Amino acid sequence: MSSLKEKNTSLTSFEQARTGGERKNAGETSPRRLSGGKPGLEEIRPVKPLPGSGQDAEAAALSRSFVIGLLFASVLLFGVLLLLLWSLSYFGAKFLSSEAGLLTLGAVMGVFMAALALSGALAWALATNRRLPFIHNLRGLMNFVFFPLMRLAGIFFRIPKSKVRLAFIRLNNDLAGASRIRCKPHELLILLPHCIQKSACPHRLTHNIQACTRCGACKVGPLLKLAERYGVEVVIVPGGTVARQMVKEKRPKCLIAVACHRDLTSGIRDVAALPVFGVVNERPFGPCINTSVDVDEIERAIRMFTGAGAAGN
């Protein structure tokens, strides 16, 4: 377990320095030293939640039927666009013979029917929680074809961007579950954002997440405990670029990523070949400061990927 502790490293805390200004915005002051010695955890001042910046209840409330509905709306919109393109080229290009026109129309209909069949298969797998043998291979298609279509449908139906992203993450997670891909605990990596550490925490987690004394003021402590219990590696990263580097370096077989919906969406799309379970963080104080996460959800994701109970249980 000690080697695991060594492996559980954070990268840098320069972002925490960078967010100094944000702390002030959130109504927080720097840590106070009460006894003249090292700043202790009891000296961490509470910060006031920003009005209207509660937890991502939107994420929790997102229903599977909404996700599937958005998927189908995207495919239908795709069909309409294809038909529009075809009619423009057919009626615009005089040189096209009627045979060529019919042929291209057939091709357009074929592509549309394939997209419809694929989304139907996806919806069936998600609604019934059944496994599709090729479902993992659909993740790339979902990232690069369905997601832009979902964005388009979102614009068309005036669905907020955040809701489309949350639907995408939900779809991704359901696919990760339906693919039934398993990995050993040491092949699983948990990526945490730097903002999950209490901003007033006096401990620098630079290069070593084990510097956390697990005081209970933020979720780093419980997450470390969870990671040790299951024998998985957990790291804190200061941003998306380092997160991608970390994935390249550590080469995990499965990934659990915690971030805001925007970062999660781009991160999931960046590592399309890897099964990723995305957990949207809670932001009671606004973005990028004193965020939190549902530890139980992470435990469920660990169990989903490892397919086993806690080590030593």
Ligand code: SF4
């Ligand atoms: S749980 Fe760890 S990281 Fe969070 S405030 Fe306490 S010592 Fe700092």
